[in-house]
Amino acid sequence: MNLLTVDMLTISGTDGRALVSELSFALSPGERLGLIGESGSGKSLTALAVLGLLPAGLRASGSIRLQPAGGEPTEVVGAADRTLRRLRGRVATVVFQEPLTALDPLMRIGNQVGWAIRRTRGLRGSALRDAVLSALAEVGLDDRIARAYPHEVSGGQRQRAAIAAAVACRPALLIADEPTTALDVTVQADVLALLDRLVADRGMALLFISHDLAVVARVAERVLVLAQGVAVESGTVTEVVTAPDHPVTRALLSSARQLDAALDGRQP
């Protein structure tokens, strides 16, 4: 039984052009899939489509089914917002790329995390306050951060707070949309390790979206390569890295190697 089943998903824009075409993949509970591609390849749109959050004007067709353990499958495409609200947070949620804009600039971080917890777990008062602090502690943030506004903390801390809010909902599926791209190189590895640990501890499934094959290889087991909205290659990380089929994959791979080489101080 799959947690997420995407079947022949097509997303088209206002002009009718297909931004994602006939994409199919599945994710079982606890599984980790990397969705990789150049910018504009449709990978972020796919993530939004899974939650039924496509921007106004974009249309999805095909099928996206979410089925939590012990629950009935729910079709996302064409579903009413009421239906989707029950899934968002509890069954699946997203951590976005840019933590500065993903958090409300006018609300204290603790309130933003607290709201997610209150909604999904129904906690109030001091129980809620304790839950917020422990959710923050889990991502390595102390009490002080709960009272801070987003602009008062560092980029890495903001992203940790966003992760805390998402994970505190105890979703079965966590979608991470380029969660480290906007961060300093030095904190990227920390945040990646944090995600890795949380996903393993909670047994969450992970859909990890990135343009960086090296990053995906760190956290995912399987990889799906997108190019201009079409799936061009898929397989385990080892398969794709050792024997890339498609030119796009090879290009992604060589840029990852070059970066590695440059970091190691060798010639490519």
Added chain:
Amino acid sequence: MVRYLVRRGGLLVASLLFASVALFLLLRVLPGDPANALLTVDATPEQIEAARRQVGSDRPLPEQFVTWLGQLVRLDLGRSFVSTLPVGPEITDRLAVTVPLALTAFALAIVIAVPVGYLCARWSRTWYGATISALSQLGIAVPVFWVGMLLVFVFALRLRVFPSGGFPRAGWADPGAALTALTLPVLTVALVMSASLIRYVRSATLDVLHSDYLRTARALGASSAEAMWRHGLRNAAGPVVSILGIELATTFLGTVVVESVFALPGLGSMLVKGIMQHDYPVIQGVLFVSTVTVLVIGFLADLAQRLLDPRLRRASSGRSR
């Protein structure tokens, strides 16, 4: 916050001083003697001399300025050259017309603009949203006095439901008559003002609707109404409040024209009359009161914005650079 209050309050006082100097200089340094207001074209040199002494324009400029500033501190705005009545009490009388007119129109404009602007943003992809948007575009191109004249034509002259102008001699002692006298003027100002406000509310709402934090809230399971209520209102309020400050000042002084259309005895018509009669104490007095009002409103709007946005509270300077 206290440091900011001191700084911003200091700026307010400095602006007031700057404005009073500017007001004084503009009316004196430029050609033309204030005493001319008292004189006919064929005045004799003796008459001119007497008029100058009476007005005080025979004194050196700095002395005139100190005298004026001294009067200001004592809240004495001098006497009109033409009617020889004190300017201060007349301004107070006229504020009883202008202030209710401006405040009611302002409130009405907000009541119209906030829901319309919000819906306009929500419906931005539909033909009816686009139509409201286009109408508000048209609204900012219409001169306010023309709107007033059209309303008078329809509601006063054709339908005869409201008076075409004037204000009851008894003033607010006759509240029914005063209210009906102010209905069309208020409607005129509110309509024109809401056209521009709608556009600000619409763009602030669009910014919020496209924001990442709203998407985050939705991804965590909030309904769009809930997300808008929790995050949208506050975020959209900031930019709108700063515009409201400017708009309130504009309304207060923008009633000048509308008072003319409806022949209302307000501050604006006092200013126009003063300018036509070269009655310098009247011009100065009205402009000074207007200046204080505008600057104080600006001060309050800045404070309100700062209370709404924690990012401004921490920054050392309120101004963008």
Added chain:
Amino acid sequence: MTRRRRSLVAGAVLVGLLGAVALLSLLWTPFAVSDTSGGRLAPPGGAHLLGTDRLGRDLATQLMVGARIALLTGLGAVAIGGTLGLAAGLAAGFAQRWLDDGIAATLDVVIAFPTLLLAMLVVAARGASLGSAVLALGLAMSAVVARLTRILVKRVLALDFVTAARTSGTSWPRVVAEHVLPNVWPTLVVNLALQFGLAVLAEASLSYLGLGPPPPNQSWGRMLQEAQSTVLTAPAGLVAPGLALVVLVVGANLVADGLREVADPLAGRAS
């Protein structure tokens, strides 16, 4: 054609139409401006297309002359406001702390005042004339333009390639000519088109109050004021000048809207 391109064309047609009428009024009008032969308050139609006013003057003729006044005021105010504002804005943009702070604070105070009030102040000092109106509106506009320019200049100067040019010793007139102006003018032009419309409206208000250009400069605002006293017997006089004003201002706003697309490498990024 994109929406913005349509705005630009529609706006240019509206403004161009009134421009043509204004030019024509220099060469030919149906009647002389002060010709009172038409009889008092003649209804529209016949020789007097829009009728006559209470002195018997032809309203169509006045409307044509009014187009000239409106465009002249708008363009004059934009010329003064644009030049002064650009100069002050550049100075503030390049200036160091205290000078910049001083200019910025002064601009904020000036901008807090509605244009119309500043204009009335100038009229109070100089007397009512076309020159007073243009000067007053231009001065009020210059503060707005200066504040915008200052912000744009600051933003351009913060760009990496400009910093590079400055630190590598390019003289600052060259920095202005090669980097600052090309990045600043598109946004500025859009704003000036909007300001043109506002200046036209403000002049109409001044004239309506009797503080605008005196006769024989028959401006639309004055026509409306005169029509108000005869609105019961000749309501038609209310229509044409008001519509002409709306057409000109809507035209200018459409042009501004259309120019936004052609313009704006920086503002687009900022929003």
